[in-house]
Amino acid sequence: MPDLLRGAIAAALGAAGISISPSDVPLEHPAELKNGDYSTSVALKYTKEAGMPPRTLAEKIVAALGTIGGVAKIEVAGAGFINFYLAPSALAEAVEKARADDKWGSGALNARKKIMVEYTDPNPFKEFHIGHLMSNAIGESIARLLQFSGAEVKRANYQGDVGPHVAKAIWGIEKLGLDASDSSALGKAYAAGSEAYESDATAKQEIDALNAKVYDRADAHVNEVYAAGRKASLAHFEELYKILGTKFDHYFFESETAPRGVALVQAHPKVFIQSDGAIVYRGEDDGLHTRVFLTSKGLPTYETKELGLAELKAETWDFDTSITITAHEQSDYFEVVLAAMKKVLPALAAKITHISHGMMRFADGKMSSRTGNVITGESLLLDLTDAARERAKESRADDVDALAQAVAVAAVKYQILKQASGKDIIFDRERALSLEGDSGPYLQYAHARAQQVVEKAKGQGVVAATDAKVEPNDLVRLLHRFPEAVEYAASHNEPHLLTNYLLAFASAFNSWYAQVHVLDGTSEAAHKVALADAVRQTLKNGLWVLGIPSPERM
RNA sequence: GCUCCCGUGGUGAAACGGAUAUCACAGCAGUCUUCGGAACUGUCGUUCCAGGUUCGAAUCCUGGCGGGAGCACCA
Numbered sequence A: 001m002p003d004l005l006r007g008a009i010a011a012a013l014g015a016a017g018i019s020i021s022p023s024d025v026p027l028e029h030p031a032e033l034k035n036g037d038y039s040t041s042v043a044l045k046y047t048k049e050a051g052m053p054p055r056t057l058a059e060k061i062v063a064a065l066g067t068i069g070g071v072a073k074i075e076v077a078g079a080g081f082i083n084f085y086l087a088p089s090a091l092a093e094a095v096e097k098a099r100a101d102d103k104w105g106s107g108a109l110n111a112r113k114k115i116m117v118e119y120t121d122p123n124p125f126k127e128f129h130i131g132h133l134m135s136n137a138i139g140e141s142i143a144r145l146l147q148f149s150g151a152e153v154k155r156a157n158y159q160g161d162v163g164p165h166v167a168k169a170i171w172g173i174e175k176l177g178l179d180a181s182d183s184s185a186l187g188k189a190y191a192a193g194s195e196a197y198e199s200d201a202t203a204k205q206e207i208d209a210l211n212a213k214v215y216d217r218a219d220a221h222v223n224e225v226y227a228a229g230r231k232a233s234l235a236h237f238e239e240l241y242k243i244l245g246t247k248f249d250h251y252f253f254e255s256e257t258a259p260r261g262v263a264l265v266q267a268h269p270k271v272f273i274q275s276d277g278a279i280v281y282r283g284e285d286d287g288l289h290t291r292v293f294l295t296s297k298g299l300p301t302y303e304t305k306e307l308g309l310a311e312l313k314a315e316t317w318d319f320d321t322s323i324t325i326t327a328h329e330q331s332d333y334f335e336v337v338l339a340a341m342k343k344v345l346p347a348l349a350a351k352i353t354h355i356s357h358g359m360m361r362f363a364d365g366k367m368s369s370r371t372g373n374v375i376t377g378e379s380l381l382l383d384l385t386d387a388a389r390e391r392a393k394e395s396r397a398d399d400v401d402a403l404a405q406a407v408a409v410a411a412v413k414y415q416i417l418k419q420a421s422g423k424d425i426i427f428d429r430e431r432a433l434s435l436e437g438d439s440g441p442y443l444q445y446a447h448a449r450a451q452q453v454v455e456k457a458k459g460q461g462v463v464a465a466t467d468a469k470v471e472p473n474d475l476v477r478l479l480h481r482f483p484e485a486v487e488y489a490a491s492h493n494e495p496h497l498l499t500n501y502l503l504a505f506a507s508a509f510n511s512w513y514a515q516v517h518v519l520d521g522t523s524e525a526a527h528k529v530a531l532a533d534a535v536r537q538t539l540k541n542g543l544w545v546l547g548i549p550s551p552e553r554m
Numbered sequence B: 001g002c003u004c005c006c007g008u009g010g011u012g013a014a015a016c017g018g019a020u021a022u023c024a025c026a027g028c029a030g031u032c033u034u035c036g037g038a039a040c041u042g043u044c045g046u047u048c049c050a051g052g053u054u055c056g057a058a059u060c061c062u063g064g065c066g067g068g069a070g071c072a073c074c075a
Helices: A002-015 A054-065 A088-100 A130-148 A164-176 A183-199 A201-216 A220-244 A254-266 A302-316 A328-344 A377-393 A400-417 A429-433 A440-460 A474-480 A482-492 A495-515 A525-546
Strands: A038-040 A071-077 A081-086 A114-118 A152-159 A250-253 A272-275 A278-281 A291-294 A321-327 A352-357 A360-362 A425-427
Touching: A002 A038, A002 A054, A054 A071, A054 A081, A081 A088, A088 A474, A088 A525, A114 A130, A130 A152, A130 A220, A130 A321, A130 A352, A130 A360, A130 A377, A130 A400, A130 A482, A130 A495, A130 A525, A152 A254, A164 A183, A164 A201, A164 A220, A183 A201, A183 A220, A201 A220, A220 A377, A220 A400, A250 A254, A250 A302, A254 A291, A254 A302, A278 A328, A291 A302, A291 A328, A302 A321, A302 A328, A321 A328, A328 A352, A377 A400, A377 A429, A400 A429, A400 A440, A400 A495, A400 A525, A440 A495, A440 A525, A474 A482, A474 A495, A474 A525, A482 A495, A482 A525, A495 A525
Parallel strands: A114 A152, A114 A321, A152 A250, A321 A352, A360 A425
Antiparallel strands: A038 A081, A071 A081, A272 A278, A278 A291
């Protein structure tokens, strides 16, 4: 429909002596439903070229448009907008499509593209913190947006299993006599090592020595502790991915990318130069800043490993695009790495893009979990699950724990995905734990209601059927916008654009549901059940794209 | 100091340069066991400041003020 309208409008404008291509026709969904299903501001834009007032030009365009199939009414409104109102039959068709096709709304925007999405990226031996949770929520949703719009997607997770943080954790394990195979002890060990590194010169030397041993793998005991800790950490992360609904296709580790990166750096002595004993890339030539690639001790930094990662990714899968999702604080770093990569791996550098998300900031200073520790992604999820369990006990769900978990995931992901991903999130415990209003559970609840009324209709033998003669309401008009809402979000790699739509849509459903009685025993029930069924499937699709589970009862 | 990002009701957010700036929370007033109240209805209240571009600016440009991030051997 959008393309059809753009073409017709461009042709009508041509009749008024102005020639533009259909793709340049501004066409939008009016924010207010009373202003129609589609609207264009061409008459306002080209009023000068046409040499007539906007409304006069708009009238001329409308006259030239004549009638369009599927459009019931075209009118000039406001300063010179042209509004299009779809015919009941066209909207009824959308309802039927939504019911019949569980892929309804999936498009061809990224058809046949091969895209690798790298996100989450926690570090073994460290805790799964809130930044990882944010990266996971955003990355998973972008991966699904891409999939839903036709792309072949591979999910990648890149983890720092070597480097100073590992040495700090191993030092802590040894000093505190902790068990490396206990994932919950690793966070404590890292904290101890990290603190000692700053305050104790002897400890600093010991940790630096350990770091070298982790890289050269020559010390049998260190290797043993390292292997146990790494294994425990990774197994624990898998439990979290399962709860969050992410299944990675590829895992990359810094222990693999480091040697590749070093080889790349050493092979290009003109690009990576000596400076104060270190090997650096001078980003100033590209308007950036200098960054160290090999330390004066000869060890690779994150920058060098990133080069090796790019090469390793490309060997693993022949992608068209590789997207990396990280926190905003790494944006400048990433630009320098990309600039360097353009010099040594130009073809590959052109395929790599970076999306950054904001930081989680705390509304009231340091945030603590219920155990008094600094809040992590994991503790947040646990706290939310506990809060949700209280509600779940009074629900109609068969499995209270499963529901509590599904609601907790919805609550936390929604918080992250409701706003533009580049912006910081002000974390408010009360708000994050809230299961009402502008929240993930609100969307789930609307879905569960629709699901249950459809099931009940089946039990009563009511056969759903859309009646094209019924005057379309706001709910139907919003439903019709779903495919374009997904495409809009996908084209910007912005899940929040879909979240905003789903909230408005779920809200319209709840209002409608409060006003009408679906199973009222009359002949109109069939039409209403059909609409509820379309809402059910559409919310389910939308929640899937956000990476949020949609329980049938709650 | 330099670079980048951001300033929208009491709070948190939305708005491809378009229509009366939208939504939620909190507040206030209601719906009172309904096909599911994790819901619905009503109400109160907002674009940091000063210029500029435009038929039209929260949005673009310039200059302030305020906040955040980054800027050499961490990731």
